Amino acid sequence: MARRWTPVHGTVCECEDFDAEVDAKAVYNAMKGLGTDEQTIYGILARRSYAQRQEIAEVYKTCHGSDIVEDISSEISGTLEMVLHALLTPPALYDARELNWAMAGAGTNESCLIEILATRTNEQIKALVEAYETEFEEKLEEKIDSDIDGNLQRFLIALLQGNRDEDGDVDMDKVEDDARALLSASELKWGTDETEFISVLCLRNDRHLWRVFDEYKEISGKDIEETIADEMSGTLEEAMLAVVKSIKKTPAYFARKIREAIQGVGTDERTLLRIIVCRSEIDLQTIKEVFEEEYEESLRSVIEGDVGGDFLSTLLLLCGEE
The missing domain is CATH 1.10.220.10 (Annexin)
Structure with a gap:
């Protein structure tokens, strides 16, 4: 059965009586002299949209000759510093930095990689790939290739291409073909053909996949999540379930x-x-x-x-x- 799009709403929107100069001055004064008025700083930044925060940062540098992020770091530390930095960082660069953090050091935080790459649009993925290369002078695909192996590596690199169809069209013949291909690659096969799952989940648009998941249940008697849980394991299972659940x-x-x-x-x-x-x-x-x-x-x-x-x-x- 076809599903309707779920209406979604954010909690932060543009401040109607926004004045970047007034806000920049207030943030500067909150850090001037002895002590820091943290409440004023986060009270302003958390109530502004990302675009408005960027205006504040630009005016701040123009009026005071210093970088707002650097000034905040000199006055504030810990988790508050972390959240204020996040608010002032361009979304694509923030994603890129989070991905880099996830692959830094001895271990890898696969869950962070999965969460970001499984839920971003094509445009967002292409932007974070560019931001990553600019910031870290290394291609993100090469970093993932060297840090992750096996089918999870293949799945994440496929997601990283940002080639999912986003036009919203649904071809019922292709829906049936995809559902049967997934069934043949799992329940009807000795072992699992992960490549078929990677191809369908990384290329098809959301509306098409909704139909595929319904058709799959119709012909197999099982939810696609149940099949993935039965056929996959570990972080590959987590990654494929993330894509399915975020699409649903x-x-x-x-x-x-x-x-x-x-x-x-x-x-x-x-x-x-x-x-x-x-x-x-x-x-x-x-x-x-x-x-x-x-x-x-x-x-x-x-x-x-x-x-x-x-x-x-x-x-x-x-x-x-x-």
Whole structure:
């Protein structure tokens, strides 16, 4: 059965009475002299859209001859510094830096790579690829190739091409072909042909894939997620499920990621921050609604139970919670 597009809403929008010069001056004065007025800084930046924050940064440098990010780093540290940097970093560069962080050092944070590459549009992927090469003087594909191996490597590199059809057309003959191809590559085969899954999941548009998932269940009697869980394992399973779940209902995917970030011992503050910042102007309001529906508690109450201080206050502002 065809699904309707889920209406999505962000929590951060453009400030109507915005004045970049007034904001830049207020941020500067909050860091001038002894002590720092952190509340003024995050109170301004968390209530402005990304485009408006960029205007503030430009006016700040023009009026005061210094970089707003560098000045913030000289006055503020810890998680508050991290969230303020995220707010002032261009989205593509922020994604690029997060990907680089995920592959730095001895280990690799595959979950971060999966979350970003599985949920960005073609345009966003191409922009982050360019930003990565400019920032780190290395091709992102080559970095992933050297850091990841096996089928996960192939899947992530396929996603990295940003070649998914985005025109929204649905060809029912192709839908049936794709569903049967996935069934032949899994349930009807000894072993699994991961290549078929990679091809379909990385090339087809969302509406087409919705139909494929319905057709697959019709002919196999199983949800596609169930088949992936049965046929795949480890991070490849995680990556393919991320694509399927984000296509079926993107806000639900991110609600689940937030839930995972705050469960267990310690809080994954970096993931929590990344999702809230990146989705604040896209669908964070919808994520909040889905979160409460799925887990029977508000996102606010969960965040308040896991983080505190100015970091908490900034995240709540970004979530539209005054």
